Amino acid sequence: QKNEREGQTQEPVVAPTISELMGRVPTLPGESVELYQASLNALIGELEAKTVMQVYLAEKIHECLWWMRRYEQQKRLTLIHEMASLSNPLRRADCEDRQAHLLECLRADNIDSEALNTIATIGHTIDSLLQKALENKRSEITYLNNQIALQAKILAGFQASHEVAFNRKFNTERLRLQNEMMTRDLLAIDAK
Secondary structure, three states, X not given: OEEOOOOEEOOOOOOOOHHHHHOOOOOOOOOOHHHHHHHHHHHXXXXXXXXXXXXXXXXXXXXXXXXXXXXXXXXXXXXXXXXXXXXXXXXXHHHHHHHHHHHHHHHHOOOOHHHHHHHHHOOOOHHHHHHHHHHHOHHHHHHHHHHHHHHHHHHHHHHHHHHHHHOHHHHHHXXXXXHHHHHHXXXXXXXX
């Protein structure tokens, strides 16, 4: 919209988020508050949420996505730690430095020759070590996958609610028109 008196474009008014109203962002230790806020603001912009209800639902949608991201990171870290643990099966103190180096390389997704050598000394390749870690952590991975599926289900509900809230005016008009058509049809039947 153009403000003709000032000759400037006005930004649409957007309702504050729950985080802004409550004064805290629902991040956990080690998570970036800035990344959380940036991704939330991007989603609010993408959904064009302006009313309190629309912003609330957008934030709940974001929260589901954020939890899904957490669970995905947890799966990755679970496997990485298991792979590093497998590199020192006897828990020998003289192997702890190699195990720590392998863990660092796996976290950084940058496997160097020293890490590959550590893996080879226990009779594995990077692929076979990952496979063994997957076998050992199957129940944890299954649990995390179930949590992701649950968040996806919750997300679908919030998305449906957002669609209703966002399209409330449109849906109200559509229902009014449908009611008028049904009334007209019923009057036509009565006339016969």
